[in-house]
Amino acid sequence: MIEAVTSDRIRAAEGPLLAAGTPLMERAAHQVALRVADVLRARAGAVAGARVVVLVGAGNNGGDGLHAAALLARRGARVTAALLAERAHAGGVAAARAAGVRLVASPGKDRPSALPDVPRAAQVAVARESLAAHVVVDALCGIGARGALRGSAARVVREINRGRDGSDTFVVAVDVPSGIGVDDGVVPGPVLAADLVLACGGPVAGLLLPPAARLAPVVEVLDLGVDVPDPGEQVVRRLEDADVRALWPVPHATDDKYARGVVAIVAGSRTYPGAGVLCAGAAVASGAGMVRYVGPRRAEDLVLAAHPEVVPGDGRAQAWVVGPGLEPDDEDAERLVRAALGRAGAGSEAHFAATGVWGSGAGATDGGVVPVVVDAGALALLPTRCAPWVVLTPHAGELARLLTSRGRPVSRSAVEAAPAEHAAEAARLTGATILLKGATTVVVGRGGVLAQADAPAWLATAGAGDVLAGLLGTLLAGRAADAVRDPALVARLAALAALVHGRAAHDANPGGPVSASAVLAQLPRTVARLLALPA
Ligand SMILES: NC(=O)C1=CN([C@@H]2O[C@H](COP(=O)(O)OP(=O)(O)OC[C@H]3O[C@@H](n4cnc5c(N)ncnc54)[C@H](OP(=O)(O)O)[C@@H]3O)[C@@H](O)[C@H]2O)[C@H](O)CC1
Numbered sequence: 177m178i179e180a181v182t183s184d185r186i187r188a189a190e191g192p193l194l195a196a197g198t199p200l201m202e203r204a205a206h207q208v209a210l211r212v213a214d215v216l217r218a219r220a221g222a223v224a225g226a227r228v229v230v231l232v233g234a235g236n237n238g239g240d241g242l243h244a245a246a247l248l249a250r251r252g253a254r255v256t257a258a259l260l261a262e263r264a265h266a267g268g269v270a271a272a273r274a275a276g277v278r279l280v281a282s283p284g285k286d287r288p289s290a291l292p293d294v295p296r297a298a299q300v301a302v303a304r305e306s307l308a309a310h311v312v313v314d315a316l317c318g319i320g321a322r323g324a325l326r327g328s329a330a331r332v333v334r335e336i337n338r339g340r341d342g343s344d345t346f347v348v349a350v351d352v353p354s355g356i357g358v359d360d361g362v363v364p365g366p367v368l369a370a371d372l373v374l375a376c377g378g379p380v381a382g383l384l385l386p387p388a389a390r391l392a393p394v395v396e397v398l399d400l401g402v403d404v405p406d407p408g409e410q411v412v413r414r415l416e417d418a419d420v421r422a423l424w425p426v427p428h429a430t431d432d433k434y435a436r437g438v439v440a441i442v443a444g445s446r447t448y449p450g451a452g453v454l455c456a457g458a459a460v461a462s463g464a465g466m467v468r469y470v471g472p473r474r475a476e477d478l479v480l481a482a483h484p485e486v487v488p489g490d491g492r493a494q495a496w497v498v499g500p501g502l503e504p505d506d507e508d509a510e511r512l513v514r515a516a517l518g519r520a521g522a523g524s525e526a527h528f529a530a531t532g533v534w535g536s537g538a539g540a541t542d543g544g545v546v547p548v549v550v551d552a553g554a555l556a557l558l559p560t561r562c563a564p565w566v567v568l569t570p571h572a573g574e575l576a577r578l579l580t581s582r583g584r585p586v587s588r589s590a591v592e593a594a595p596a597e598h599a600a601e602a603a604r605l606t607g608a609t610i611l612l613k614g615a616t617t618v619v620v621g622r623g624g625v626l627a628q629a630d631a632p633a634w635l636a637t638a639g640a641g642d643v644l645a646g647l648l649g650t651l652l653a654g655r656a657a658d659a660v661r662d663p664a665l666v667a668r669l670a671a672l673a674a675l676v677h678g679r680a681a682h683d684a685n686p687g688g689p690v691s692a693s694a695v696l697a698q699l700p701r702t703v704a705r706l707l708a709l710p711a
Pocket residue numbers: 186190200201202204233234235236237238240261316317318319320321322323324325326327329350351355376377378400402
């Protein structure tokens with residue numbers, strides 16, 4: 177599991193070390209130079225003679241970049257450092273100059289230390305040189321960034337981005353891609369997408385959160401000897417493949433189908449029967465002990481034809497999945513959804529307030545409260561307050577509608593610009609655990625925020641959400657008693673579902689198109705592959 181913290185925590189951790197004179201910048205620069213040298217050997221064959229452009233901002237992030245530039249120049253790389261702010265780290269400039277780094281827009285001996293704005297022609301030249309370099313090092317700003325990139329830095333980044341399609345420029349970001357919201361992952365202006373991010377001391381939350389996460393697909397943490405203290409709730413987590421084994425409900429030799437967990441599905445309609453087929457199929461394929469299906473005749477016939485092991489009709493279950501492919505104003509479906517939500521125990525919060533525990537663990541298996549996954553059409557049928565083992569699985573548009581219906585009017589694009597913030601708002605307003613689907617899926621529940629970026633872009637396809645809902649149903653049914661006892665587990669199981677869903681999409685057809693049916697068919701093998709990994 178990757179854990180990322182807010183920038184305050186990083187600063188608090190590094191403060192005493194800096195006060196004691198620990199050379200953190202030198203350590204950071206040394207490690208950045210080593211990793212850039214690795215990339216240069218892979219891309220240019222050798223460090224000597226390879227072309228590097230370092231984009232330098234006003235603060236210590238720029239200082240890291242300048243010192244790394246000096247180290248690379250001493251190993252024979254042809255390094256240009258473009259100073260794109262009104263000032264630059266003095267020690268870094270001196271080191272770079274002494275090592276033979278070419279400084280663009282640099283203060284000359286007879287110029288004041290404040291730098292003039294870089295002229296337009298020089299900005300274009302820096303961008304051209306960057307696009308022709310073997311590696312561009314982005315050291316414009318790190319955790320000190322406030323708001324969208326400004327001035328020459330913004331204009332050069334825009335210019336590089338304009339030429340980047342079709343160029344194979346490799347960008348190494350120092351600490352973060354400059355200009356992302358380091359704590360909330362927003363992208364308020366131009367940012368250079370990084371091929372590799374070298375996080376100084378520990379990753380900040382913005383690297384894992386959408387939309388910034390897509391600009392930081394590979395993050396390596398540089399060990400600077402900084403111990404980040406326990407972040408408490410101020411943490412964003414990402415599950416990795418090695419976490420699957422510890423969380424997955426693997427059956428015991430003595431379990432029968434009921435002990436393994438029964439999932440009941442209310443999905444699919446006369447118009448959209450396929451959602452029922454995919455959702456029930458995913459619950460079967462991910463290893464439920466039994467799957468029940470409740471829906472109209474046409475959909476039920478298709479579900480049973482595709483998955484004969486599904487049991488038709490209402491009955492006891494350890495988890496419910498409601499909503500995929502329901503028709504609006506279908507009274508039968510509405511009744512079933514409300515009944516399922518009733519089984520989750522909307523009043524559980526009062527019980528929690530009175531007793532300090534979230535319901536009895538036994539309840540989930542003896543007909544008491546059970547987890548419920550609420551997707552698509554069923555999102556409109558929520559009670560005022562939900563228990564945390566009710567998991568809502570909206571996409572951005574559905575979350576915008578949900579928030580608007582609860583007196584927080586917001587557009588889909590506003591949700592997409594700040595998904596974590598809006599998911600947290602929905603969690604606060606409903607009490608439920610929120611799984612907000614997207615290229616990076618955000619889960620907000622008891623125990624904090626998780627962000628999963630496991631899915632190939634090909635997975636944005638019809639029916640993928642129905643498969644995810646069914647898969648999550650199986651996980652919640654398999655660990656229902658644990659989930660009701662410990663709601664923080666609910667959020668982890670939701671993130672686990674997103675992880676496995678994304679991996680199955682990749683495994684089904686690496687690098688190419690994938691249908692929801694193909695993901696479903698792939699699930700058993702992907703689960704087996706992940707369970708075989710060492711924890
Ligand atoms: N974690 C560690 O152990 C270490 C990290 N280090 C590196 O230091 C940076 C943080 O350095 P800091 O100087 O605090 O801040 P930055 O370099 O990130 O940026 C601040 C300067 O950038 C200017 N700024 C702020 N916002 C913008 C913007 N939107 N556009 C352009 N420029 C911006 C800001 O200017 P002001 O006018 O606002 O003052 C600052 O001058 C950390 O990320 C690591 O890379 C150290 O090496 C120590 C070890």
